[in-house]
Amino acid sequence: DARTKLELDGPAGLGGDVFIQPHDGMSESIISNILLPLGSDMGAMIEERMLEGAVGTVKKDGNYYGVPLATESIALFYNKTLLDEYGFEVATSFETIKEQAAVYNDNAANKFLIRWEPGNSYTNQFFLTAAGFQLYGENHDDASQVNLNTQEVIDGLTFFQSMKEYLPVPYADLNWDTIHGEFIKGNVPYMISGPWSLAEAKTGAEDNGFEFGVTTIPTINGVQGETFSGNIIACVSAYTQHPTEAKQVVDFLASEEGLQIMYDVQGKIPALKDSSVIEGVVEDPYIAGILAQAEYSQPMPILPEMSKYWGAAETMYRSVWEGLATPEEAAAKALDDYNTALQMTE
Incomplete structure (x- = not known):
């Protein structure tokens, strides 16, 4: 992905001046010092115009490391x-x-x-949350509570497994x-x-x-599963030789004109407090459906440990779908895989 490539190529002067990433990568990006702080003027714009929940994904210790462009959920x-x-x-x-x-x-x-x-751990989250799974605890911010090898995960995987008959x-x-x-x-x-x-x-x-x-998303056993919600963030590389111009690009992407183009071309939902400034968004019945599900969503955790969750969960889903493991076996292995990935970065 863009973050990983920049971590590898940025010191050599390679990679883009501006890049886009999901908000769950922001924590590691900040820790690895690959993001250029955007300054107080752009920070004031972000606070004034962008959704409150989105602002929190780009702000750390009073600095702003990206601009939220879009918000999304399946x-x-x-x-x-x-x-x-x-x-x-x-x-x-x-x-x-x-x-x-x-x-x-x-x-x-x-x-x-x-x-x-069925092999995508982002998409499949609702199967687990409908069974009571709480990734990183109730507030999704406790790195000690990944909760992978739990009865809730096993129950969610069991229903997920039952869908293979129909697909x-x-x-x-x-x-x-x-x-x-x-x-x-x-x-x-x-x-x-x-x-x-x-x-x-x-x-x-x-x-x-x-x-x-x-x-x-349809309910499972009468429970509305929560999906992941995410924000798409525009960032400036800390390695850029053109910081002024790069910030101008990000400023345009976040402008009404830039967000209008994003909506018209890609159908993405602007991460604005007032979406009425983007023509067509408020009246769009399809956007209304996405936002209805967003009421039953949880932001992807922004803990650095989250980067290790994706692969472990992906293997878990895929092994169950292909009949290579029972839900119990897959849940246990997912926790082992996750812990191993964490240890490799210590």
Whole structure:
């Protein structure tokens, strides 16, 4: 990713002057001294215009190390036209998803009701939180409480494992093309994705003659699982030879004009207190669906230890999905993998 590349290449004068990263990488970026503080003037702009929760992801010890551009969460995308053809209501629970899949699916024809990335630890978080998982404790800020090898994780993985019956596809074959690409062609009733899919989904719906919507992730056993929410941050490299110009680029990206372009082209949700200044956002029903799920989301923890969580959790999900480990075995190994990764950085 951009942060890792800059840590390796920055001292040699390589890498971009400006780079974009998810907010969970900010803590390690600050610790590794690869970010240029943006100064008090830009800090005042950030405090005045950006969402309060987003400001906290770029601020440390009174310094501002990036500008939040967008906020995001995954949600449930649905093809209303396909659902209507089968007489289905939009599912509000995974129990309903299973019932509809039993009618809709045709394994031989590669026809499945719902698609998502089962090998992605960011996307799959809601399976665990619906079972009570609290990553890094109740406030998600206690590095001593990763809570990986717990009954809550095992229960969440058990339900996750049960979904393989309704999407019997190897995780490696469920990627952007086979999920997002098939949805925008009008071939998939449901997909789990985020605002990064909105622009092409709108174009696909228009080109292929279907109506779609976005809503909250279905409940599991009556519980609304919490997804990860994130902020996309624009940063200036501490190694830049052009700090003034680099800050000007970041300032433009965060301007109303820059954020309007981001929304128009990518469908991303500006991290603004007042999103009404970006034409189309307030009236956008798809954005409303993303924001509805954001009410049931938790910011990705910004602890340095978080960087070690992703790989351990990814292996955990993938091994369960492929039948290589039971939920109990996968949860235990995830904790071991996480602790090993931490020890390697000490």
